[in-house]
Amino acid sequence: MQKKFTLLGVALLSATMLNAMKFETLGYKSVAMGGAAVASSSGSLATYNNPALLAKSRYDVEISLGGGDSYEDFGASASVKALDNSGFLDAIDRVSGDITNISQSDINTILKGKNIVLGMDGDAVSVNPQGYVAAQIYGFGFGVFGSSEVVGTAKVDQAHNLLMIEDTANPGNYVTINDDGTTTTSTNTALYQAQSIEYALNNGLTYIDVAAILVAEVPVGYGHKFELSGGNLMVGGALKYMRGYTYTEPYKIDNSGNVDSGSGKKDQTSSTFGVDVGVAFEPAFAKDLTLALVAKDLNSPEFDVVDGTKVKVKPMYRVGVAYNIFDSLEIAADYDISANETFVEGTKSQMLGGGLNWHPASWFALRGGLMQNMDANDKAGLIYTAGLGFGLKWLQLDVSGQYASNSTTVDGQTVPEYAKINVALISRW
16 A cells, blocks of 8 residues: 555546536636626637627637636545545555554554545545637637546445454454554454455545546537617527547555556547537617527537446536626626536536626736636635736737635645636737
C-alpha cells in the first residue's frame, strides 16, 4: 500500500479522457455574465447557446476560439487531505509487516483513519475541461464544441468496518485493533474477508469510481428573422454530428492502480446526431428587449459504454431574457427549466443566473454577474462571475472566470467549492 489517497489526482489524470449531461456555460460572455447566453449570445457562440440568435448578429462574420477548465468539489478535497495527513495507509503497512509488535502511535493513527475512510463514502470531485472554435457567417453558424466531465467518487463498503490486519509474512494470521485501542489476534479468515477495512481496500470493495465522458459536437446552424406586426421573431436550429468517448474504471484508494488490471477495455467511442432548436422575440413596444427559449438535444442522443449500456443525453430547456439599457450596457439572465443530469450521484444541474455587459468602446468590455445551481444538493452556493475583453474588433482577447462563495478548508487553507476560467480570441468584420 502506498500512503497517498488521491481521489483528486485520479480525476485530474483522467481529465484528458473526459461532457456533462448538463447545459454547459460556454463562451466568453456567458462565463462572465452569470451563465446568461440564451437571449444575449449572438454571433459565433449562438450556434451552441441558441441558434435563433444567428439572425441577430451585429456583424457579417464572427470567429471565436476559446477554452477553459472548471472543477467542483463535493466533499473530496477535505477528506483526501485528511487521510493523507493521517498516515493511515502507511500505518497499516507497518502493522501488517509485524503484527506482534504494534506501536501505540500506529494504533492511534489507524483508529483516527478508520473514521476518515468510512466517512468519505460518496465524496467526489468533478473536473470539466472544454474548448471550441466557432464561426458565424451572416445567419449561418458552424463550429466544433468540446465539453467534458470526469468525476472521481469514493465508494466505501460500510460493511467492511473492522480494523483487522493480515500478517504479510504469515498469511492467515490477523491482528484486530479494537475501538478502545486494545488488540487481539486470530486466524479467522472468514471474518477478515467479511468485515476488514484492509481487505476491502486490497480487493476493490472500497475504491475510487472514475466515470468520464467527452463529447465533441460539430453543428451546422441557421437563424432567420421574421418581422411581424407585434415585433421581431427569430427562429433557429442546429443539426450536429456528435462524437462521444466514455470511460469508466474503479481505482484503488492507495493509488497503486486499478482494481482489476486484467479487466480489459474501459473506454468506448461512438457517434450520433443531435438536434437543437431555439426562438427569440423582440416585442415591438420594446425593441431593446429580447425574450428567448432554447431546447438542446431534442432527440435524446445516446453514447455507448464499454459494458454495453448507454449514456443518454436528455433534452435540456433554458429560457433567457436580455435588455439593452443603453447602447453600451446590456443586462441578461438565464434559467434552466429542466434539472439536468450530472455524473455526481444525487446532484443535478439547474442553473439560474445573470449579469451585466458594459462596453463603452468598441475595444473594451467589462462584465460581471451571479449564478447558482438551484438543486438542493448543491454545495457551491452563490457563484460570482466576471470578465474583461479588450482589443480591436478584428482581434479581441477575452478572459472570464467564476468563483463560488462557499468554500471548504483543506489543510488549513480555504478552497472554493467551485471555480472556472475561460480564455477566448474573437475576430469580427
